[in-house]
Amino acid sequence: MYVFKRIVTMTLMCSFSLWASQSVGKYQLAEKISDEALQSWNISVFPDGKNLPEGKGDYHSGKKLYENLCVACHGENGKGGIKLDPYRGAIDTLVKRKGDKLTGEKPKKSIGTYWQYAPLLFDYIRRAMPYQAPKSLSNDEVYALTAYLLAENGIISKKTVISKENLAKVKMPNVNGFICDNRVDTKSVPCMKNCPLPDEKSFNEGVLADETDHLKSDCLVQPNIKFSGE
Amino acid sequence: MEKIKRFPSIEKTYFVECSGNTGISKKSPPTKNLDDLYGLMSCANWVGVKLSVLLEEAGIDLDKARYVIAEGADGATMARSVPISRAMDDCMVAYMQNGEALRPEQGYPLKLIVPGCEGNINIKWLRRLEVTDTPLFARDEVSKYTDLLGNGKARQATLVMDVKSVVTFPTTGVKLPEKGFYEIRGLAWSGRGKIKAVDVSVDGGRNWKRATLSTDPLSKAFVAFTFPWHWDGSQTVILSRATDEAGLVQPYFKQITDVRGFHSESHNNAIQAWQINTKGEVSNVRV
16 A cells, blocks of 8 residues: 655644745645654654554453553443443443344444454554553554453453554454445425325335445545455 | 644534434433433534545656545554545645634544545544555454444445434424424434435324525535424424435434444434423434
């Protein structure tokens, strides 16, 4: 996968002395940023593992970190979760519990049942966790927590050492669980007089899902990734 | 920032609505009032630079570019993948809201506006834009902001906020003092363009009449509507139903849940019903 190096440097809020003074573009207002200066900003990790840093971690080192830094909000072994506000239930568990699935009366989203790509764990933990001190972890620590959560979800073995060499090859159970937005999915026939109500038999609610809808351009197109064992 | 403000500017009015506004709940009737149900939205005047101007200035290669990953400077460095079609169309990088610099809680100094699309993708405290040929599949476009359907599959990148309206008077918390004339008032909006019409029913959805739009509707912005009503003092239910220029009409809640089930959480644009009892008290009911 090729990711363009071009970045709209004008939108960066801080100015770096490393920035080249050379101006580019129609208005001569953009400045080129050096690869070196860009590096600390460039934290996006893609589904195919692009931009994963050096480092490694495993279940056991991750477990120690988890029990110090994460357990208060996410519960023991990633199977709990605090309530954030009175209107909602507890936050989703990180780890799939026995019998958890996405269908039925009470679907259960977790990393094991719902998350699409393994490198996303690294990307998100590095961006956002722990909640009280995001970006305080080393890359090794982020790898370790990633390995811990994948292993607790039964996706990798507790012996697997996770690094940029193998993380993107880990196949998530729900990798093919997402579809493009296929709204419009409700009929649009505005009745004005003597209209049937939704609970009446004569109500024509008609199901309509148009796969050719123009919203397809919003779709997140899945990359082709060769997972382990495929 | 000084240089951002030197680019040619645009001034636009757009709504921003969280996809979780009026979240889908199985509880019938829902117990929440107007503020709880509809509070996660706003409509403002924005001044800023077209995103396409910035991307072209940076030398974007449109043959290869497919997404623009927008990233905020919040604690979580939240990121979303904006499709290139929207990035090069009407997206803007705003630095003013309603005639003043963005307030800190609104994303100072820069906020990305993706008109008509769910609030979450309108990245606040914008710190970086990355042009790519693949999406990021960020946490907030996988684990969150995806809509789980009854069959266990989830819709992803459901960006557009569909046509919607709500009566804001009379509503919960209001008590009509006596029978007689009242003006029903409300708001309508659509992420697919302008509002074409709003219909109001004062008999629980059996009969509908066209409301008056208070101003010429703008694309992807709130428009107010009014409807004259003589209340005879009996118990009734009032509803509003908007149609947008794409031809889409607001559905009933049942139409939505029959297709999507009860666990898609967001993007509920169903017709809202308020019941008025013989004392003039208003409550939230589901029709």
